[in-house]
Amino acid sequence: MDRQTISALAHGDHPIAAPLSDDSVGRLLERALPHGEARLLDLGCGSGEWLLRALAGRPELRADGVDLAAAALDRARAAAEWDGIGDRLTLHHQDATEFTASGPYDLVLSVGAAHVWGGLLPTLRTARSHLAPGGSVLVGDGFWEREPDRATLDAGFAPDEYADLPTTVDRITADGWRPVYGHVSTPEEWDDYEWSWTGTLTRWALDHLDDPGHDDALEAAAAHREAWLRGYRGTLGFVTLVLRRAGDT
Template sequence: MTPPHRTRLTFHGPLSETRADALVQRLTRHHPTTVLDIGCGPGELMLRVLATTPEATGTGIDLDADDLARGRKAAEDRGLASRARFVEESATGTTRGPADLVLCVGSSQALGGRLPDALKELRRLVTDHGRVLLGEGFWQRTPTPDELSRMWPDAAVTDHPDLATLIGTAIDAGFRPEWTETASLDEWEAFESGYLADTEVWLAEHPRHPLAEETRQRVDRHRARWLTYRGVLGLAYLTLVPTA
């Protein structure tokens, strides 16, 4: 028996149902016919876009075979299998664009090591009258050296910009920000709690399992990190319009 993982999450990120519904409505106003999801995971947001726009087809790209399998099953269960493709491959230099709508939520690293490079790639991958949804981390305030030492390995101030710099970088890459919104603390807490919840319950019920000690250390380490960046690290959802 292995600990369950992520069964309580709808989205792999701090995104509420209310915000997801609003995003889908905004992103489908220009009636996209092609959707490209970079680092799609199980592709929940892409599938919701396809359900709202019956004329659209979508392609999700990711390297996680398990997530892709979940996406394919979800597409089949919702009658979307003929319009949704899930492809296991790198997004670096992808030739699967341009698309009318490009989703890149928490996945800009798949397009390059630096945010400006990733944004230039997103401009290449979207049609001239399309939209990009960029979900990107930013510092809500500058973290202290002590906080950085308790986040992810080798965390640095340069890992993320502030929100103004993030938006400025998008503009420099050839976009205008149609809509700017940021994940709330409630969304962050729901995501991080949901990420760990199944495993926490499993640990409580199986304290002497052979995998318990290793699992406990991993979960405690993850919780300590997110409680450190809680209120410091933000996530922006930017709806970007390509500049003609």
């Protein structure tokens, strides 16, 4: 079973692919969404949950989502049609690093996808290339809550993969961005996300004993649970920021 399929199954009960509660997602969108007619772009949109929630009840908004996971885009497309917003959501099955658009966007989102560009600052540089003057970026990425120990590194992380929160924000502001809102995921949000990820995948495997992917799903859930509980739990944090460019009008 490939990684995209495993991820799609694991996020079935937690469609926001990050440690964020529904209330936190709602607050972040409230702070980030522009007023009036506007265009949104989600780079690494997955099943499109951020865009679906943004478009709901806001007929003046239009959005594009970009992702390589065809199955996730199919779910986003079906959900948009069901919600009656399919005519305002365009989905692109392609590498987000290669996406080109016909015009700028008023809000660019990329939450939990910074690894695609090799880090947070390269992600922001890409976001800026799509951003209209005066627009905002909604970005989410990891940081170290504390110095990573051997157990965290053995879970698959590099010591310099992240910095602490103050250093992370310093790097962002030094790159010309200004935070206008932010949210640091709580331990409860992390636990809910990780139990959902591992539990949903495990339940799928137990309900599909005859599926060829059954063993792969159980192994992936167990490995992820072990890495979380004995590795990065309490060490890896997650921050989601609403950013604007200093001096942009």
